[in-house]
Amino acid sequence: MKVWLLASAAGLAVAGCSPGPTTIASAPPPAENHTPVAYAANWPEAHSPAAITDAATEAAIDALIAKMTLAQKVGQVIQADISAIQPDDLRKYPLGSILAGGNSGPNGNDRASAAEWDALVRAFRKVSMEPRTDGVAIPILFGVDAVHGHNNIPGATVFPHNVGLGATHDPELIGRIGAVTAAEIAGSGIEWTFAPTLAVPQDGRWGRAYEGYSSDPAIVAAYSAEMVRNLQGPLVAGKPLADDKVAATAKHFLADGGTEKGQDQGDARISEAELVRIHNAGYPPAIDAGTLTVMASFSSWNGAKHHGNKSLLTDALKGRMGFEGLVVGDWNAHGQVPGCEPTDCPQALEAGLDLYMAPDSWKGLYENTLKRAEAGEIPKDRLEDAIRRILRVKFKLGLMDGQPDTRGNLSVIGSPAHLAVAREAVAKSLVLLKNEGSALPVKPGAKVLVTGPGADDMAMQSGGWTIGWQGTDVTKADFPNGQTIWEGLSQAVRDVGGQAALSKDGSFSQKPDVAIVVFGETPYAEFQGDRPHLDFTGEGLATIEALKAKGIPVVSVFLSGRPLFVGPEMDASDAFVAAWLPGSQAGSGIAEVLVAGSNGRTKRDFTGTLSFAWPAGCEPGAETLFPLGFGGSYTAKPTVPALATTCSLSGGSRGDGFAVYDRGLQSGIWAFTGDTGLVNLVGSGPGFKATAFDIAAQEDARRLTWTAPASLQLRWDAQELPQTAALKMRVSVAKAPAAAITLKALGDKAKGPLDLTPTMKLVEGKGMRDIEIPLACIADGAVTGVEIASAGAFVFELETIAVVPQAAQMDCTGPF
Structure with missing residues (x-):
């Protein structure tokens, strides 16, 4: 799941662009399927326990849906982050869920106590349950990233990350860790964790490799059911989970650990057979064990984003594998589906997403989705199926019985017995x-x-x-x-x-x-x-x-x-x-x-x-x-x-130079605007936005837009480069800048900023042009990146950036 500092990624609408595979092909599956369309016969059978869909609960859900207004129905499928919403907002916007991302704490305090977390959850829930003049009051569902213990709270029990737990080869220990983690999450008043991660990392270059238990699918499969069963406890028809248990999330569906070059949010260019054999291994056991939720992956399979892939979310996951719970998105990840924005993406809902994770985009998403629903553009059956799945989880968590929430036993957090389990896990890992x-x-x-x-x-x-x-x-x-x-x-x-x-x-x-x-x-x-x-x-x-x-x-x-x-x-x-x-x-x-x-x-x-x-x-x-x-x-x-x-x-020397951006941000390069990370150079921050568009391939170029003074930083590890090295950019400028554009190096060898304004004016209206700046003009030695800043509104398009070993000329006066 993404965090508050991480900017959302928004794919631009492209004429004739499909939102992704929409159905499982009816033809017999090929022996080696390398398309992004799943074939049902290639997937294992599984099924959520009947205790999730008992007749009494389904009847109660039918009655609730019949009473809900269209606005409430739309609100149920949207989740906002606590950094971008207040409890009072729920009076106008009847959202179904709230989350706390990795950098989000009560009242902006990352080090808030368990009691403060409990109070925040209760504040949101209280407003969501206020009587309404129309429709019906439905309590919010609150989720949090508790991925190695209740890691958000000072003094909680923090276990080894999953990479270490995999080394224990001890499913029974994993079960006890799940029970401890659930008790501490519930102890702070929260009822849903975005765990366990069932990735099967195949490339150690991936920055989330430590979230996976193993590169061996058998180990992941052995652990998944144990963690789910012990986070949630026994599932009994018509009865809620115990008050020291929480809803689990099997994530990230699918193949986030199998992307090309180990790139986060990248593309798994693999056959369907490999997708099923390796990366799906943990999901059938988790589904059979009763996981109440599954999180869709940011990543893609053979070029198709998972958030828009109906053949995976609906036909494989909910159909063949019988998953009856809710499918939640990742942090604004629906905005990466072609033709979508974080504030508007019916394609994801139609593909099988039940709950949009729209941390900061929730208001625009609610308004646009409601307009589409009122216009009949959102299939009623799909919307109500999503709501049914969300309500199943709420019933199972005891949120719908009208009784006071009994979670919030603060005394269990960081207890000696819990710490002893963590100590054992360390030793065994x-x-x-x-x-x-x-x-x-x-x-x-x-x-x-x-x-x-x-x-x-x-x-x-x-x-x-x-x-x-x-x-x-x-x-x-x-x-x-x-x-x-x-x-x-x-x-x-x-x-x-x-x-x-x-x-x-x-x-x-x-x-x-x-x-x-x-x-x-x-x-x-x-x-x-x-x-x-x-x-x-x-x-x-x-x-x-x-x-x-x-x-x-x-x-x-x-x-x-x-x-x-x-x-x-x-x-x-x-x-x-x-x-x-x-x-x-x-x-x-x-x-x-x-x-x-x-x-x-x-x-x-x-x-x-x-x-x-x-x-x-x-x-x-x-x-x-x-x-x-x-x-x-x-x-x-x-x-x-x-x-x-x-x-x-x-x-680590890169004497031959290296690519910074070429059809995507290269591995080992990080992009930021202010404190906001730009995944694959897509996203926005105050005064700046980077969006993807097509030149020779889908979304292979970037449009960089300044609306106010702001900067773009491209960072990398310090590199020793030839004194003749240069930064080479291929750019297009439609309108010359009215304010100053500067380039400066990052690192302790950096000189002052270099004025690029004359260069940008020179290439105005000439299509894509190469500009090349000797690094000696901006640094006296190794650099750890570059910063491009604009003092005002400006737009230019970027095709490539690279560091080349030999500048065409070493003059620093410009234009370049």
Whole structure:
């Protein structure tokens, strides 16, 4: 699900453009179907439990629908974010659902308490239940992203991300995690979570890979039903879920983990057989277990957006697989369907979407959809089917019985019993990849140095989707009942008579017997984690090598959301542990496995094994170093193959240049306007909008529109480039700018802004033209991106942007 900072993507209407596949083909399915149209016979059969559609509930729904006005019916299929709506708005706009996105908290406070969350939910629900002069009052449904525990609330139990849980290979543990998570969500008054993620990531470059349990569909299938059953509890006909249970969401349907180059919101260019065999694996078990909701994916299948693909949403999911609950959209994702805008998209509803996730576009969407319904453009049967599915969920959650909501047991949040489950999950998720010599386990009485950027960093160990969307500003104060890795290790070492010292840079005053270096990826979420390669380029290696040079055994604890190429770091270490993103209980959970007690044995041995293969190199499609299922223990030391110690991609140098935008934003490039992320360079922010249009292929170019002073930033990791390198853009300007247009570099080597106004005036009315600016004109060294700014209204069209190694001329006076 998207978050408040992430801009919606709006596809422009194109004459003759279809909203996507509308029916399953009646002809026999081909042996290898590479079209975006699903064939029923190729999909497995499943069915939601009859307890969701019992006769009494269906009769009650019939009666409600008969009383609803058309405005209420339209309102039921729209969901708004708390950052863009107030409870009082529901008196005029009878919406069916409210969500809190990744950066949305009560009253704008990301660190609001559980009591504040409970109060907010009750405020929305109270207004939604006020008597109406027409129609019937229907309570809102409130959803939240609780994807590794109730990660939105300080002091809640935060579990390892799914990449770590996959390494436990323990469905029973997954069930207990689901029960704990449900109790804490319900404890804050909320009744719906957007979890579990059933993606089967096939490319580690994907920024959401850590949200998947495994690249193995069998593991995902084994986990999906356990998580659903324990989030929701038993389904009984005519009775609501228990008050410590919540509605689950199987997401994102479908193949978000199978996109080309691992690009977030990208295109899965695969056969239907692969779509079903790999990426659909978790859905039939989840449906059979009774998941009340399914979330459609932002991504596409062979060029067709899932939000507009009727053959998938209606015929495969609701038809062949018998799903009777509601299908919810992702953050304004309906706006990416060709011919749609976030504020107007009947195609998605007709394709099978039941509930639009329209966080900030809800008002325009409501008004436009109501107009279409009044004009007879929205099929009545489809609208009422969507409402029926939404009401089924509300009945199952006990929202329709007229009784006071019994959720809101604040005392369960972060309870000792819950924290113990998280600690167990951390310990079971650790994978021992190397253990040579006697570095592990840490012996009783040892002098231990704990160092590295992740040693005492709650944000690094928790990852994205923690308190906020990206999770970058999490601190120890957010989880006073948690422990950083340093805190857990130091306590365990001292408990058995040892000494522990913390050092950020690896320095020490007393030589240690062993050093534990904690390093890895810094937090990210969604597209901001997309990578162009698998090379780990963060801090850690220099510290490991410096300690080894002094004769100190080194244990590396690697924090990451995916396997990465760490050949140099692993080669220099005596022991190497994949710890993933272990969450708030990392300190004690890791200590239980790494630090021996007075009897010389640890509380737990390593039991985790890889649920993703580990790459031997940094390049996409690299050979496998450790296969899925690999992992050692103290009784079975792992055997490490020969390690590559250099990246074949020249250590990140891009001396030959690189594409920034070419038919889409390239992997490893991020676009922003202000604080708003522009996925694939589409979206809007104050004073700026980027939209897609066609030149040679569908939506292969961008129209950049300024209505007020604003900037567009294109960011990438720092790159060493030739001094002769240039930024080359192919642009079209229909009308010369009236205000100043500037270009400047990003990074600490940047110079001041360069005036592009004369250049833009020069190419006015001449169609697509190349302009080329030497990077030496805007920077004295490596750059981390560029910023294009306009001081006023201006529009230009963009076909490509690239960094080229050799400028045609090195003059900085312009025009260019």
